[in-house]
Amino acid sequence: MQSFPLQSVQLTEGVFKNAQDVDLKYILALNPDKLLAPYLIDASLPLKAERYGNWESSGLDGHIGGHYLSALAMMYASTKNTELKSRLDYMVSELARCQAKNGNGYVGGIPQGKVFWERIHKGDIDGSSFGLNNTWVPLYNIHKLFAGLRDAYQFTNNKQALQVLIGLGDWFTDLIKPLSEEQIQTMLRTEHGGMNEVFADLYEITKDKKYLQIAEKISHKAILNPLIQHQDKLTGLHANTQIPKVIGFEKVAQLNGNKDWSDAAVYFWNNLTQKRSVAFGGNSVREHFNPTNDFSKMLESNQGPETCNSYNMLRLSKALFFDKNDLQYLDFYEKTLYNHILSSQHPTKGGFVYFTPIRPSHYRVYSQPETSMWCCVGSGIENHTKYGELIYSHNQQDLFVNLFIPSVLNWAERDIKLTQKTQFPHSNRSELIVSLKQTKNFNIGIRFPKWANNVKIWVNGKNQAFTAKSSEYILINRKWKNGDKILVELPMQTHLEYLPDSSNWAAIMHGPIVLAAKTDTANLDGLFADDSRMGHEAKGKLYSLESAVALVADNRGYLEKIKPVNLQELKFSYSNLTLMPFFELHDARYQMYFQTMNSEEFKKNTENLKNYEKQILALEANTIDKINCGEQQPEVDHNYKGEKSDSGYEEGHFWRNTKSFISYQLTNKNLEGRNIEIAVLDKFKQDNLSFLVNDKPLEIVSNDNKIIKLKIPETENSTQNLVLKISANNGVYSPRIHQIRLTIKP
Template identity: 25%
Template structure:
């Protein structure tokens, strides 16, 4: 797609500017043109629940975590370790780089630069960067988790260059990348080392430098811990999920994602084979996708639909969203956004403390949830990273100089469409509280171009009106709904997406039960709103809810601004000690940190429906 923007150079590097946001063009262009190109929003352009969550993570987490003690000191001191220690400093740099660009806040920018500068001071003369004492010939890189920290440090440094334009960071990334290329191929047992982010990081380095050594390394080097994934090169990787010890979902999704990146540089349909397989295993009728939009059990792929304990790892949620976005950009199919928003508004945001400070490693939907005790390690870092990426998952350029809308959230953005044309698009909505969305389109001059809208599959029918005209009724199921017309300044498109209650039928361990949803939001029983009831009901999943008793939702700001809850009637089954009782119960949005139960029996099982996201391949 041709997009005309203000252009310039800095030290030979091409720069483009759109709407006041400078972007540094990669040195290598993809051989496969994406069907959707993300539009980057800044803090001034994004609000609503997504904007609030990003702000909380920046100012109540990133800006207050102890970078000295928890991230830098291990690299400075290199204490003795048993090889099982992982810090995660590269993920902090990665998220911080995006946060700096998103906020344009000098304090956020300064903090990220300081972290990079202090980390670079810990390097050895030969380029080694790590929290373990160096061994001859770089053999410390053969142990977990030294290489894992290095790979995400490379990625974070590359993205600091991409988002903040600091050329030093790109040079730091190149130096660390060269150290990795020098040491990793010597390891005779690559199956012993975690390498989840290795190909992703080195491909990013290739994209920004054009150095084909990085491309060859990312594509052809065998890697992968035998306790997580089949050891293979990125180009040749194929496996099934029968061997649970080699079905670590985070690592597999990271590799699927990296294969989509490699595909853009070296188109080969075999590189998308595992993505198609993974997607099929997630969304088939008895697949691994959980109702809250994530999918893992004990960090591994599972078909059981277990909701207790170590399920819905935040790393999995993060890479699932990132990988789905990559597939959506490749194919132009906005139906991937249905899966993305289920994950974002449930598993992802429920893993973030409503107060903003704490992060969960796992987010079960059955039983109590706890916050992780560390700010480092993998899950807090990956959650920060994916939340920092959300501003680029809302609007997209289309190849025919149009716009596509994936996520609904209050926002306003001026976008260059090509041939000197710009258009400002504004979303006014309280989504996901309601399904009412008003889009105002204001081109710099009257012009014809397409506007593509995601029509969520949870909505039976959407009423789409232009400038107050008689609404067109649009059914879900297509890749997108396109409005192609000659636009003039102030044209308004209104979407009314009814959000009826629906009970989604449980599968496997949840068979015979159902989960309550409204729009993209899953509801649960929490301890705070049901304190008296839970004095007598030990297991709230045993309650039998009456679908006919559900009324309209009412406001509940205890969990989030504009949040909702609903009251219902439920039966406590009879047992040897008591007769059947009818009780009142309150269900809150799944992000309720006190949530302990999501699936229930219902009085009329015919009221339950299949989950609209499962039972068929995404593109069918």
């Protein structure tokens, strides 16, 4: 089984073609010279434009530039738009100029990169989940450039991109040559994207075995070894840090034949898709893997699954499909493509979504080209360039239809053209038209989706009998002639998909499509993001879970309550709600998950939720700013600094402690904050801790050994930025701190 190049598949009118067109406008709205600025700064070359702000000038400088190369390459392959190719060639030539100026093969936009990498080369390594030598995920950052150069070569045959890539790969090889295995593994504790994958790709391109050896050497054993043993050690880990590593494990296994590594990737995929993913295919809460038996924090949070996770899960699913030829990978790919990836871009105004909350009556935020430089913007500009990558596949002789997306396939090597006409999922039919210059005998395989109960197929109007089952191909073998038509009918049923934790929360689905309801259009604060550090988070008012609509039926006949309104538009009704495909729902609060219960359970549950939510919402209303300690984004967003500090996940909480100091910057919005509350997991002696805000001592108002309440000095009440420093005294570790809040009232 092999993929077709993007150049062979052209999208035609439909939701995916629209998404591609909207993404193209966004890509062209970005300024290559601004994206190149961090690289020119590092190479001490004159700037042609000032760099972008937001994440591109606060520590992750240059990461969007790597993604941009990938997006240009894949969008050019998909559309043949010459402006894209011109921009790509220009960016590669500028990167080559930076590399030549540096003189050692290195090119990058990482702040103070030369100093940073020299420390690594000498073995001076202090790694944590997101900080390597107090630098924000530098390996993750440079991985984007590796991947962008690879894609520029593979999708557009840009030879200069390959030269720069090889130079960069050789520089990295020399960089880590003096390091011991232990030092390399310490370095890999910090998020590093798919560095092992790109070195495996370099080996595949050049056939130079040193690159495959590097790929094996920079594979993170702390993640790999438990997966090989089929041990689930994932809870509490930063989700998108792990998925690219596993893509690399699978890629290396394909090249060196290591079955254990490939089995590890399969185990990981099964774990995530069956135990950790929600109905739209996404996973994680506040960027981390939640316990498999408790999705309650995801239901409560405004930070639901991250789009980058699904971007990488599609890449892993695609790799495993071509390795294992198992259609279960396509079932997940399809579900995630329609419900998460397609929904993660605004369909008319453009802009990409970072978090997709499942909290009832919350909403999503969309990026803007001039203000938003998040990781999910980088992967977002790629997501909608490559919809043609898996609609079809082939072996030497036969052709397979995997997805039901309107498109035209040109299989030049076999002189076969296949046109797919469909309005799926708004129609349950797809028509395939074969175009040939001469008759040919081969199989056309039609995927039998997991969600379809009774697929029917006609060829030139004649019904076709078959024995294939769900998640298999229906093979049609004949001597095909020009103009032959295949009609595929894919009956879709409405069903409930429950959360994996066995709770009573369920999503309503029609076939593979998640249905959701618009609930409100008020309080959509920051719907289109500004350039603030946390602009990607929907910070508007949290609506009480008590007010969420539930599916109530005394006989458990929940589906009987869901009535079709317009099947061509996939609209249904329940209670006072209109359900529609989630990927079509934008600019509004929504409800995607519903509790299922009988009337007695509903009454009792409503009262319990009312009391619980009253406490939670009161706490949030009293909070000006908060930090979830030990979590990547909250700590980066609050300018974390520290020495002799550890972090982890225990007792259902992330935490951080220190034997020296840690500090964060809190934002005192509207200058209302008067107090700081610090939640800890351990008992401690008060003499062993000290607290400063803007270098002034904080008064300890109360301490019950779990919540420390501090009063901000009056001199700092008019200051918007409050730098909190927590110091450990007497050579004793601080307690494990899991949350810090800036509050109005004590």
